[in-house]
Structures are given as structure tokens and as C-alpha cells.
Amino acid sequence: MKIKNWGITCLSAVILIVQSCNNPKSSNQKETSSNISVSATDSRGKTITLPHEAKRIVVLYNALVDDVYMLQAGEKIVGIPQQIYEMEDTYHFLSRLDDRIKNKSIATPTFGGQSSNAESIVGLKPDLVLTFNTDEDNINQIENLGIPVFTFSSLNDEKILDELKNVGKLLGKQKRAEEITGYVSEEVKKMRTSHEASPKKIYYAWSKGRIMSTSGKGSLIDMAITLSGAQNACPVPVEAPNISAETLYKWNPDLIILWNSKLSDVYSLKELTALPAVKNKQVFVMSPSFPYDPHTVKFMLFAKQLRHWCMPSYTQEQLDQDVKKAFEIIYGKKGLI
Known part of the structure; x- marks a missing residue:
């Protein structure tokens, strides 16, 4: 009887080992899902694909910094334009959302104005850069250094909403982007039906x-x-x-x-x-x-x-x-x- 019971115990152990190999723990499954590649199309019509949602981003224009905070992804920002600290009303508002803005501790990889310093950007080790599509020289330089760049145009209301939804995909904030754009779209519809003669x-x-x-x-x-x-x-x-x-x-x-x-x-x-x-x-x-x-x-x-x-x-x-x-x-x- 002891030998028989010992055999059953061994068999059970083997089954458990096999099951654990075929069914990894939920924590491992969660970690794997966070590393799923993400893709989105920018204002150039270019598809930007990342191996996982962006975790370190450099933003080269003030309006785009604002977009990132709307998406509640401010913690991902590692670089911003110097103007964020210099424009009083912008600085005052964003300081309430991020102590790093308040303390002026987020790096500003710029020469001044809208000119960015590629060397400083590389030093921040971003996995994504956000900028406007008019910034062609910087875009080419950054992409040639192997850093993905997502561009915006903000040409009109449709483009603004579409670009926010697309960058939301890259930041892992797709649901949040849908909430914002859905609300704004409804407000725009209301406004267009109530014009003066x-x-x-x-x-x-x-x-x-x-x-x-x-x-x-x-x-x-x-x-x-x-x-x-x-x-x-x-x-x-x-x-x-x-x-x-x-x-x-x-x-x-x-x-x-x-x-x-x-x-x-x-x-x-x-x-x-x-x-x-x-x-x-x-x-x-x-x-x-x-x-x-x-x-x-x-x-x-x-x-x-x-x-x-x-x-x-x-x-x-x-x-x-x-x-x-x-x-x-x-x-x-x-x-x-």
C-alpha cells in the first residue's frame, strides 16, 4: 500500500509540474500583455510601431505636452520645451498636475525657441518623441538616430481628434483618448446646430x-x-x-x-x-x-x-x-x- 500511495503522489506531482509549465501565473501573463507591440498612424500617414506602449517620451511643442496630460500620461514625460516653464499661465496650470513641472525638474532638450538638441534628446533615452510635422529637420535627425517620432498637424478639428486617439494608442491610453474625443465630438455637433442667421x-x-x-x-x-x-x-x-x-x-x-x-x-x-x-x-x-x-x-x-x-x-x-x-x-x- 505504501509503494502504491508513493506512486500516486509522484504522478500527481508530475501532473502539477506539467500544468504549471503550460499555464504560467497570472502575474507573468500580465507582464507579457504589457509588452505587446502597439501601432498608430501619425499626421504624415506613417505607421509608428513600438515593441510596447511608450514609457519614456520627449515632447517638443507646448500643445503636445498639454495633450499628454489630458491623456493622464504625464508620468511618461522625460523632456519638454523650455517654454513650458516660461509661459506663466501654462506653467501655473501644469504645475498643479505634476510636481516635476512645479519644481522645473523635467529636462528641456532645447537650444531655446523651438530648436531641439538631438544630443540631449538621445541622452534622455526616450522610446518616443512627439512633435509637429512642420519640424522636418529635427524629425529626420531624430529618426536617423533610431528614435521613433509621432507627428501632429492640428490642421482642423477632425485631425486634432484623430491624432489624439492615435497617440493614445502608443501611450497605452486609448480608452482615455476615446473618452475625451467622444465628449468633444458631441459638443462640436451641438455648436454646429445653433448658429446665428x-x-x-x-x-x-x-x-x-x-x-x-x-x-x-x-x-x-x-x-x-x-x-x-x-x-x-x-x-x-x-x-x-x-x-x-x-x-x-x-x-x-x-x-x-x-x-x-x-x-x-x-x-x-x-x-x-x-x-x-x-x-x-x-x-x-x-x-x-x-x-x-x-x-x-x-x-x-x-x-x-x-x-x-x-x-x-x-x-x-x-x-x-x-x-x-x-x-x-x-x-x-x-x-x-
Whole structure:
């Protein structure tokens, strides 16, 4: 009987060993699943494939840093533009999401401005770099060093939403990206069904006092103006035309909107003193600019701010409520604004 029992025990042990080999522990299965390759298509139409979700990323433009925090993937960032620390409203907000921003401890692999230092980027050992597709020289240099680059275009609302969903795949935040883009898409639909019969004309002036530089038909700003229910005063199908004061009088906008400029940049121009929008004090500054960055899904809030200035029926109270709700959803956290 003892020999028989011993044999049964040995057989049972062998079976258990075989089963353990064929059925690894759940923790091992979980570890394996986290290393599954991920792919996404960027603004160039290029498919970026990583052996696993990105764990260390360098971001070369401010708006894209914002995107990463919306996706709640800020802990993956190892490099950002120097401007994040220099732009007061951006720095103040992102400091509330990440102590490393607050302490200015995240590396800034830049020479200054938008120029990046490839050597510094390599030293940060990223497995992914995020940038705009206009940054061709840097993109080529970084990719030639064997570092994957995902590019954005932010050409219009559809591209902004699509690019956020795609980068969400690479960061392991696909579900989060779907939550954000789903909400924004619904808000955009609502806005497009509630336009004024006689839309006001808006002239948009570029930042840093470049009053005679604007955004034409088909541009990102043109999309946001149209979404607001207004009309772009610039009828030219050019991305960034420079115009004369005479042309601005000809277009005769109802409102002038400034971005990172001062009211005095307009009111001090003698050649514009007789322009109706100037005489009627219909010049507005989008300030602080961070909540309304049109290069992100906040193009929706940019449009809502324009709507408030154009349509008295859309009150400041309603705008404030909409901005508060939007921030809770796109950042996934209450009390940020």
C-alpha cells in the first residue's frame, strides 16, 4: 500500500509540474500583455510601431505636452520645451498636475525657441518623441538616430481628434483618448446646430503684436471661428496672409481678436483709429490663452469664447460653466479651473 500511495503522489506531482509549465501565473501573463507591440498612424500617414506602449517620451511643442496630460500620461514625460516653464499661465496650470513641472525638474532638450538638441534628446533615452510635422529637420535627425517620432498637424478639428486617439494608442491610453474625443465630438455637433442667421465677422490677429498678420480660409483658426457661429473676416484661402490697413478697412470686421498680444497693440495704431471695430471698442484679447489653445481639443473652448463675444445671449456665466465642465472631462480631474 505504501509503494502504491508513493506512486500516486509522484504522478500527481508530475501532473502539477506539467500544468504549471503550460499555464504560467497570472502575474507573468500580465507582464507579457504589457509588452505587446502597439501601432498608430501619425499626421504624415506613417505607421509608428513600438515593441510596447511608450514609457519614456520627449515632447517638443507646448500643445503636445498639454495633450499628454489630458491623456493622464504625464508620468511618461522625460523632456519638454523650455517654454513650458516660461509661459506663466501654462506653467501655473501644469504645475498643479505634476510636481516635476512645479519644481522645473523635467529636462528641456532645447537650444531655446523651438530648436531641439538631438544630443540631449538621445541622452534622455526616450522610446518616443512627439512633435509637429512642420519640424522636418529635427524629425529626420531624430529618426536617423533610431528614435521613433509621432507627428501632429492640428490642421482642423477632425485631425486634432484623430491624432489624439492615435497617440493614445502608443501611450497605452486609448480608452482615455476615446473618452475625451467622444465628449468633444458631441459638443462640436451641438455648436454646429445653433448658429446665428447673420453671423458677425471676426478678424484674428497673430501673437506678439503682429496685427497685420491673420489666418485665412481653411486654417485652424478659420475652423474655430466658423464653429463659434461667426465668420472669418479674411476671405483669402491662405494659411497666414499679411495684409495692409487698407485691406482691413475693406473687410470691416465686427470684432478683432488678439492672441498673446495687448489691446494697446491695436489701439495705438493711428492707421486703425477710424476702423469701426476699434472705434466701438470691439477688440478682445484671448487671455489667459492656455484654456483656449486651438491646437488641442480646446479649440472647442476657443470657439465658445468667440461665441460669447459675438452673441450676448451666450452669457459669461454659461461660458464659465462650459469651461469648468470641459476641464473636468478633458483632464479627468475636478477643481482645476
